[in-house]
Amino acid sequence: MSARDFKATLRLPEGAFSMKADLAKREPQWLDRWNKAGLYRAMLARPTEKKFVFHDGPPYANGNLHYGHVLNNTLKDFVTRFRSILGEQVKFIPGWDCHGLPIEQNVERALGPKMRELTPMQRRARCRDEAQKWVDAQSEQRQRLGMLGTWDHPYLTMQPAFEGRVLEALAAFVERGIVYRGLKPVWWSSAERTALAESELEYEDDHRSPSVYVRFRGEASVAERLRKRFPTMREGSPVSAVIWTTTPWTLPANRALAVHPELEYVLLERSKRDGTVEYLLVAEPLAKSVIAACGWSTPELLPRTMHGAEKAFLGEELAGLVFQHPFEDRTAPIVHADYVESTAGTGIVHTAPGHGRDDYNTGVKYGLEVYSPVDDAGEFTDELGPVAKSWGIVGKHVFDANPVISAKLEELGALCNADGAFIVHRYPISWRSKKPLLTRATVQWFIAMDEKMASGARPGKTLREVALEEIDRLAKEGSLADAEGVEARGWVPAWGRERIHGMIAARPDWCISRQRAWGVPIPALHCDRCGHPNLSVALVKHVAKLFASKGADAWYDESASVVPEGFCCEKCGATDRFTRDASILDVWFESGSSFYAVCAGDPDLGFPCDLYLEGSDQHRGWFHSSLLVGIATHGHAPYKTVATAGFVGEKVQVTQDDGKVKTKLKALAKRDIEEKRQRGEDVSVYDPQKIIAVDGAEILRLWVASNDYTDDIGLSKAAFDQVKESYRSIRNVLRFLLQVVRGEVVETVAEVGSALQPIDRWQYQKLVALVSRCETAYRHYDFRAVVAAVSEFLSDASGFYLDVSKDWLYNDYKSDRVRSTLAVCDATVRSIAVILAPILPFTTEDVWDHLPRRAGDPSSVHLCTWPKLSVEHDSSLEDAVRAVRVLRDRVNLALEPLVSAWGAEKKAAQQEKRAPGDDEAKWPESARIDHARDADVVATVTKDEATLVAPLKDVLAECLLLGAVTVNVHDGAPSVRVVRGAKAACVRCRRRIRDVEDASGLCGRCTRAVARWDAEHPAPAAG
RNA sequence: GGGCCCAUAGCUCAACGGGUUAGAGCGCCUGGCUUAUAACCGGGAGGUUCCGGGUUCGGGUCCCGGUGGGCCUACCA
Incomplete structure (x- = not known):
């Protein structure tokens, strides 16, 4: 038997x-099932008192999802789902940023020259289709990540209702009296023919710019005045100020030379080969580098020592000196500016108020003309001075005119260094066309950061002041809440506060106008009689209503009545004819208004929002513009908490000087990845869609969750x-x-x-x-x-x-x-x-x-x-388990070598084709331990230890995974004795327990178990 | 150039306001099990906490200075 x-x-x-999870295949099935079952609707429908207002920062509807989106969206979904599971209602309305340049350019590229033949309305229709295409694609990709949201009802910045709300937000700014129209230099993209916002700039690392040092000849009075100070100056020899610029094209617009009042300047005496002498004014700390850059050989150069040791003099002493423009018949007075540096250039800064922010500010201070003879295309206009005009550069792009200007300077003897010199530096380029930008003074609409607000929740304060106060308020409420053990509030991580604070403190006025077609128009009406640009609260609100019902396209529809009834020009009172402003709003204004368009009016949501969560670049972007809009509309920040994620980069191995290999993070550059691809490397890790297709979205989600997202993440x-x-x-x-x-x-x-x-x-x-x-x-x-x-x-x-x-x-x-x-x-x-x-x-x-x-x-x-x-x-249980584990370690330490040795013997015997343990003297029965459950252990423990272990004494052998264990209590050194159990292993539970019956081969526990089992499972009748 | 931030084991991360021998998970090496089996259990190796100073009885932690990296920014005019 x-x-x-x-x-x-x-x-x-x-x-x-x-x-096997088989995620890539099964995830879509779950998604499908959840959709069919209306899972998210069911989640929202659960009765609950609490809401969590989580507002989606709209991704730009252009291109497929990349790792930044994956990181951000996954984190968002963690929050949505967690808050829901807490029992709160979290209505997450996904949104998209649909207006703006990149979309317009996609369309332009596809259409080519035909674009110009289209009316603005037709162009906008194309852009709408383009944006919708990407909204659909991204919506699918975001859902594939497993994101919850009202995918059937997203918010799009191109929806009429949204557009109407954007203008209502603009009306709030107008009402506060801080919207103005002004001529100021702005970053200008000539490729796209528009002004750009700070957040639309990108930087090119290795940009090559010309580097020219130019003489500005002093007027006769300059030499006269300097000679009072430097009597040995030769009479009749020219004196020049030397400037350095990387933008020769801005020289026609020069209006002054700036020096630092506290910087030391010197006059260099340079003997030329023809025997004449010239004097050159530069900053003392830079003299050497200027000499080197201009190739003035040392013998030709004589530093002039005057009045004993006092050879240098301060910039402030230069006040009132007037120099000649290098080619036009005009002058350039010396002005003071404290941004002049002693680390680069010559210490004398060519100042063109029409082509730089600092220059502009200096110009305002000294009453200089804001002059910018450059058009939308970045080409010189015939406003150029007569000499420059005679060079044939009117109609030429400024960057193409650079070499012409340099060559002419050389001809005129105004160029100090070699023609063709250049420097490599970081330079701003357009985020879209990647073309270098220029600074150009144009008439734009601005929001003043430092004007006292005329109305609203915080009248008498400036936008900047309130913004900074709000940033601090969030941070403070955060720390209070934290101390009480409530969830994090304010800035997550905390340094976000420093970041946005610094940015708000330093930012210039907000240029909100763009010269494009695809966006929300600025609803200003220019009076045909007096030219006044009207932008009143009533007007903006009127157009807002129009847009809310008909969409912003109405602005381009001549039949739409954009002029409110009874409207007249604020300035001249005319009521007859007005021209619609051709600018659209900065897209950051639109997305910054999203809380107003989406949350503030929705009974399921509310204001302020509980959470904004985006990449940390949004401290400059969405968090920033939303804060400003929130202050205009409600007097405070539109969010309670701002959480930020870092960036996804590529992990690279770097060998250090000391030979140690370290892993470092490198920004993900398309160029690098393309190179890898061409080298035949596996680049699938760089494409999240590939990860999803092969391993599943769950893997991406777990990857995000196991990283510190507040820092940059390596791929x-x-x-x-x-x-x-x-x-x-x-x-x-x-x-x-x-x-x-x-x-x-x-x-x-x-x-x-x-x-x-x-x-x-x-x-x-x-x-x-x-x-x-x-x-x-x-x-x-x-x-x-x-x-x-x-x-x-x-x-x-x-x-x-x-x-x-x-x-x-x-x-x-x-x-x-x-x-x-x-x-x-x-x-x-x-x-x-x-x-x-x-x-x-x-x-x-x-x-x-x-x-x-x-x-x-x-x-x-x-x-x-x-x-x-x-x-x-019950902490005694913790103590008991801890003590048992200490005991287990001790037992394992004794057991391990025995099991290993017997294992080795078995292996050796198998190889030598003999019975294991045939050397009986060496392998007594008691030493043949296959497994811990064969062992019978006698452990001697201290009294304290025995007391600790007491709660688990009934399962001690099991906890030690042993066949049997005996505990002896004896104060002294603990010891463990291990032998193989004397009895056979129980045939059922396979432990060598001491009460195994020889007849049945079962231990006591198993005997009882089998008996009960048999009683409950009567054997089928024998056949 | 400026602002903010990061650097601990091969990988991803811990280490309360400075306090035992710097931990965990995964990986790696190694042994076992074959009743979680393309799994599971045991054992082991692996760290000058980026470098250099300082404060302290005591520094991964605080201060200063470097190095490397990231984001943002700036008319390097």
Whole structure:
């Protein structure tokens, strides 16, 4: 008779939850299912008192999603989902920024010269289609990431209702009296023929600019005055100020020379080959470099020492000197400016108020003309001076005119250095065309940062003042809230405050007009009689209403009545004819108004918003413009918390000088990636769509969650491999827990009640702590702490609690300790599914699908609420487990060499084709230990240790994974004696327990278990 | 040039207001199990906490100065 196979009597793990996730294939199926079931609608429909107003910063509707979007959108979804699971209503309305230059240019490129033939209305229609195309594409890609949102009802900045609200926001600024029209230099893109906002600039690292040093000949009075100071100056020899510029094209617009009043200047005496002498004025600290740059050989140069040691003099002494323009018949007076540096150039700055912000300010101070003879295309106009005009550069692009001007300067003897010299430096370029920009004075609409506001919530204060106060208020409310243990408020991370503060403090007036067609028009009416540009509150509000119903296209529709009834020119009172302003609003004004258009009026949302979350570049962009708009409309910031993410870069290995290899972060450059591709390297890691297609969005989400998003994040294959690995390990433990529960409705911890065993109670305590820790971490937007805590918890459970419990889970039959452990396993898998649901929405749903439903369980894990667990904390259990683990380490230390040695012997015997342990003297029975469960251990412990371990004494052998254990209490050095159990291993549980019966081969526990099993499973009638 | 920030093990991150021998997870090496098995368990190696000063009884942590990196910014005129 063969031995009975007891396998059927065991409670082994089982279940259909697959080890392989197959995410790439299954994620779309879940998405489809959720959509069909209306999951997000169901989430929003749950009755709740609390709302969380989370406002989406609109991505620009141009191009596919890149890593920055992935990072940002994933983080947003963590928040949406977490807040929902907390039981709050989070209506996330995804938005898109649809107007602006890049879209207009996509269309232009596709259409070519035909674009010019279209009316503004037709052009706008094309742009609308283009924007919609990308909105649709990005919407799909964002949804594919698993993002929750009202995808059927997004907000688009090109929707009429939105456009109307934008103008209402503009009306608020007008009402505050801080919108003005002025002639100021702005960054100008000649390629796009428009002014650009600060946030639309990009910088090119290796930009090449001409570098010219130019003489400005002093008037006769200059030499006279200087000779009073320097009597040895030769009479009749020319005196010149030397300037340096990288923009020779701005020289025609020169109106002054600026010096620093406190900088020291010297006069150089230069003997020329023809025997004549010239004098050159430069700053002392720069004299050397100027001499070098101009190639004046040293013998020709004589520093002039005057009045003893006093050879230098201060810039302030130069006041009143007047120099001649190098080619036009005009003068350039010396002015003072404290931005003049002593680190580059000559210390004398060529000043063209029409072509630079500093120059402009200096011009205002000294009453200089703001002169800018350059048109929209960046070409010189016939406003040029007669000499420059005679060079044939009218109609020439300023950058193309540079060499002409240099050559002419050389001809005129005004050029000090060699023609063709250049420097390589960083220079602003257009974000779209990548063409270099110029600074050009044009008439634009501005919002004043430093004008006192005439009305609103904070009259008498300037926009800048209130903005700075608001920044501090958020920071302060944040720290207060933090101290009370409430979620993070204000700036996350805290240094965001410094960043935006610095930016607001230093920014110039906001230039809000753009000379383009694709946007929201500035609804100003220019009086045909007197030319006055009218922009009144009533007018703006009137047009706002028009736009809200007909869209901004109405501005370009001659039949639309943009003039309000009874309207007359503010200046001359004319009522007959007006011309519509041709500018559109800066797109940052539009997106900055999004809270006003989307949240402020929605009963499901509100104002201010709880959270804005974007990349840290938005301190200059959206956070910044939203703050300013919020102050105009409501008198305060439109958000309570601003969280920022860093940037995604590429991880590169760098060998340091000391030979050590370090990994550094490099900005993701398309150029670099393209090079790699051409070299045949695998570049799939740089394309998030590829990761999704191969590994699944869940992997991207976990990657985001396990990084410190406030810092820059490095991209590498190794990092993704690691994320995949940690995903597997999380999934496997969850899988095992599911297999333990086996799809059965087990008792809850509460139902088990007093039958809860000490070790289960200990594990449950840990779970309760985990739940609470994760909640805090989520509230502080610290997602990696959630992942870290859960990973550590699961890893520990796998290594200790679950490993240990297997003994009774498999082998007991319906014992109290099985009930107890099952209850804890069930609570664990349920809680962790909910905890991880915001980060891993697909996997946790998979887990939820494999759990049996209890009454009241929702159909989806995403309709669950945050776990509410509680247990009275018993620290003696922690002490007990700690002590047991110390003991376990000690036992393992003794056991390990024995198991290893016997293992080696078995292996050797197999190779030598002999029976293992045939040398009986060397391998007595007691030394043949295959596994810890064969061991019978006698451990001597101290009294203290025994007391600590006491709560777990009933499961001590199991905790140590041993066949049997005996504990001797004896104060002194602890010791461990290990032998193989004397009896045979139990045929069912395979432990060498001391009470194994020879007849049945079963130990006592298994005998009872089998008896109960047999009683409940009557054998089928023998056939 | 200016502002803000970052630097701890191969990777991703910990280490309360300065306080034992700097930890975890993953990877790596290695042993075991074959009742979580393309899984699981044990053991091990691996760090001059970027460098140099300073304050302190004591520095990964605070201060100063470098180096490297990132974002933002600036008419290098």
